[in-house]
Amino acid sequence: MINETFNIEHLEKKLNIIFNSKDLLLEALTHSSYINQHKENNHNERLEFLGDSVLQICISEYLYKNYPDKSEGELTRLRSLIVCENSLYEISISLELGKYLRMSKGEELTGGRDRISILADSVEAVIAAIYLDKGIEKAKKFIISNFRDIIGRAINNQIILDxxxxxxxxxxxxxxxxxxxxxxxxxxxxxxxxxxxxxxxxxxxxxxxxxxxxxxxxxxxxxxxxxxxxxxxx
CATH class of the missing domain: 3.30.160.20 (Double Stranded RNA Binding Domain)
Incomplete structure (x- = not known):
């Protein structure tokens, strides 16, 4: 049996954030398949929805403030390169989110812990959990810190959507x-x-x-x- 308390504490160290609500972070790590096998009602899809918006506004604000020479069209293009599934997947790999996710045995056996879409969505859910637990400034700090390299590559035209x-x-x-x-x-x-x-x-x-x-x-x-x-x- 997985020691979820230990996993949460271990992930908090990786995120450099201690949550007031451990349940909120646990929800961010819960795939929809998990609730079909356990007596729980909450999975991370609603948090994904919120996290996407938080990510979009934080990256938009960062680009707007730091690149005043860029036009609206250029800013939009850069944001689309930065806020995409491939980038989110890259962040999830760096944080090793796959090993902390809660999912059904069936989902796990079919490669769920390595699936690009699931890992990318989990990053958005974690961002939402940080935002709800700590506020926008902490969420912004987390986003910019983790996306800094991706932002740099986007600015230097080094990202190709393959x-x-x-x-x-x-x-x-x-x-x-x-x-x-x-x-x-x-x-x-x-x-x-x-x-x-x-x-x-x-x-x-x-x-x-x-x-x-x-x-x-x-x-x-x-x-x-x-x-x-x-x-x-x-």
């Missing part, structure tokens, strides 16, 4: 291995040629995408596949 790698990770978690990209057609003049690609997973078309290079069309096909597979893999 949907192909992400899709590969997702299908490997489910034991599927056969993935391929097929160029369907291209159209337009040589200087402005548009490519259309489909992605096939285990002999089934899972997504389609287009772009003005083969690489872009494959990335968009992978993104479409991830969107289409959400119900299957979540």
């Amino acid at each position: 949907y192909k790698t992400r899709l590969q990770e997702v299908i490997q978690q489910k034991g599927e291995t056969l993935i391929s990209y097929k160029l369907l057609r291209f159209e337009g003049p040589p200087h402005r040629r548009k490519f259309y690609t489909e992605v096939v997973i285990d002999n089934t078309v899972r997504g389609e995408g287009s772009g003005y290079s083969k690489k872009e069309s494959e990335q968009n096909a992978a993104k479409d596949a991830l969107d289409n597979l959400e119900v299957i893999y979540e």
Whole structure:
């Protein structure tokens, strides 16, 4: 049996925050699958909702104050790079949140502790728990401290949203291995040629995408596949 009190205290040290309400942090670490096997009503989805908003406003304020030369469009683009699932996943790995999560045995056996979406959502839930327990300033300090490196990479154009790698990770978690990209057609003049690609997973078309290079069309096909597979893999 997991010693949850010990886990909470251990995580508090990693977060550098001592919670007034341990139950609030525990809720942030509780996946919806867990309550189906235990007599509890609260899981972390509502906290995820709140944490997303807290994260958005804190990153928006930081960019606004620290980069006065950036236009509204540039700030929006930077925020989208910083506040994305890949970034949240990266933070969750650095904090090792996966080993603190409460989830059903079935979810755990199917790779739940390593699933990108679950780990990313848990970061938002923890941010909300910090905000509710300690207030906006403490939440802001936590966010900027943990996202500082990601913010720097976004400013320096070092973040690439690699949907192909992400899709590969997702299908490997489910034991599927056969993935391929097929160029369907291209159209337009040589200087402005548009490519259309489909992605096939285990002999089934899972997504389609287009772009003005083969690489872009494959990335968009992978993104479409991830969107289409959400119900299957979540």
